[in-house]
Amino acid sequence: MRLVSIGDQIEEGIYPFHSRFHRAVNFRQGDRLVSVVHEQIGDGPLNIVLREFDAGETQNALEVGTDRINFDGRTLPFASQQRYCSVLNSHPGPHFREKLVVFRKILLKASHPKSLTFLLDDSRIRNFSSGFERAFARQVKFCVDEIFHGDRLNGVRTLAGCGIGLTPSGDDFIAGYLIGLNLGGTGVPASGQTADEVFEAARSDNIFSNTFLDLARQGRLFGRMKNLILALMHDSERAVQEMTNRLCAIGGSSGADLGTGFYVTMCKL
């Protein structure tokens, strides 16, 4: 195994084991998670990316030093250049809005049929067939209307936790919303107070959701989202297509749900 990158939000310390997935081992850092991940997952503010990743069976703590980590009994050195920078130091280019149109189009094509992209295209609602799914879709629609046209924090509070998986679709949407809020117009976190309120309204007992919501609140982006936004700002339509496809490859519908939250927010701002 070789360390490819280490997120800029990971501080020196010893972090106890939390959970293990096929491509990630998670460790607790206060009320959020540091993850040692497979290259396919990619860079993130709290990710340590390993080449030839092996999740192993370890439940030992993760140790992070100034220039090395200790994971599963192995010491893996890293250089300062391997620190992943999660902040976006750029501003939307002149064609940002046009690229958003491309983003929407690819999002609709590449996303899971039961993702929240029905918010972008009403016809997709037909993919929600069971009683629970129909009620879910109605609820999400109500919450999103509430966020943008009614009581924002009530909308967020009600949307948080909506969805069937480990990271509910509603939480992914809110993360996209937070990223969009932070990006609104200036490219730097300008609505800190709003973002803090939204995060507090969405916070739950789910440490996975809390982790990425907290990062989104701070404008800290994981690699695929950062690359997508950079493509929207300055790159070609082809790059936007590629980055959107990569975003949609996250989880069952997580990437697409996050993208939907981001898109809807950027269009409303």
Add this chain to the structure above:
Amino acid sequence: MIVTGQIRKGAYFDSVTLMRVGKEIGSLPGVIDAAIVMGTKANKAILNSSGLLRAQFSNASDTDLLVAVKAKTEDAGQSALAGVDALLKKTAKTTASTEVPSVNLRGALDMLPDANLALISIAGRYAGDEAMRALENGLHVMLFSDNVPLEKEIALKKFAAKRGLLVMGPDCGTAIINGVPLAFANVVNRGNIGIVAAAGTGLQEVSCLISNAGAGISQAIGTGGRDVKKEVGGMMFIEALKALAKDEQTKVILLVSKPPHPQVLNRIKKVLKSIRKPVVTMFIGASDSTLEEAALTAVALSQRKKSDDVAKQLTARNIEIQRIAKREAGKRKNGQKYVRGLFSGGTFCAEAQILFSQMLTGVYSNAPTGKARQLKNSLKSQKNTVIDLGEDEFTVGRPHPMIDYSLRNKRILEEAADPETAVILLDVVLGYGSNPDPASELACVIRQARRNVSVVCSITGTDKDPQNRSRVEAALRKAGAIVMPSNAAACKLAGSII
């Protein structure tokens, strides 16, 4: 009716797994509705509004998994709950074996040591080296990538031929190997007709026509269009032909290509002399024959029917075409005198030009074949125009037109607004890799175009394709298109209306 359920403390699953398991439970006998969700407050509210909430769920936390089943009887509900473990384990096993794609050939071989074919789809300048590595590991290669240098292609094919391996491609968009559709391919019946094709959409068309006629495919081997050129010498076309000659499941062989270089053709003919199985050849433009005729002839041979039957079938079709053409021609206004073919498949575009050259004068194309002339500006039609929208000039920076219909849809409306256009001719290619919902993307455009012109199209696909051919056909007919069973039939109709 009862609602039953259970709480699984601290059980984590991703949403796709839970959706799949929820759907499977929902389809069990006696089950009316089911949901498997994390126990968040929001999800409990949704369960409540969908009549799936149990009082016991109030004790569950955000990180617990809730299983809720609405069933006709207590027994049906309990039986569904009892099946949840097995379904979750099954899905977990499937996920575990597929979730981590390998990042290189070595890793892939570690995961699948019995694999005997590598499908390579990476940037052309790297694809050749990766293909060579696969060959060195004893794998057949399907090389989807284009822009592989010619010298590299020749080196790969020489190396493969010496070791009894196949290199399908470069720029090989489709194949069906042992019943598995690869890249852009359709879900067809298995059967005893083997295909070798140096024409991608040509392979898709004949395999679908064969399947829709009730016969099936043993193997469908693509070679990439450059294989039959002089430089490559038809190396893989010939190797594939030999492989089908030896294949026990293959009783009839069908060859599809644009005309090979004369030297290559001679080599193919030499090999054909040694093959005892019936072989149908379809070298587009070399004769008046069509892809449809070749496919139906192969079907007749595979079913030991008389080849006269094919001729009778096509004669009856031609009478029907003339009837529809007369009806459509009667709707034309003064000045409407040209056909505008907008193709996503290069082979279809070539076949259209060959057929039109027998029926019309003044045929232009951005990819001229036969007697057709080069279009000055691909964005502007001249007289009878046939456009291949899969050419590089249209695909740089955007997905292939089989996937992304936006460019063609725009062009359809432009052509429909041209007072000289009488007919718009389209191909619709279904199958894996193609646009997942062509009907909804095309229907509104066809509906608009239909107000001014006749819209004729063919659909390449089967009812087993993810898009379902019958469903797409019904939607396009409803929108006002005239849907023909093959590209050749669609071209003949379009040409006859003029």
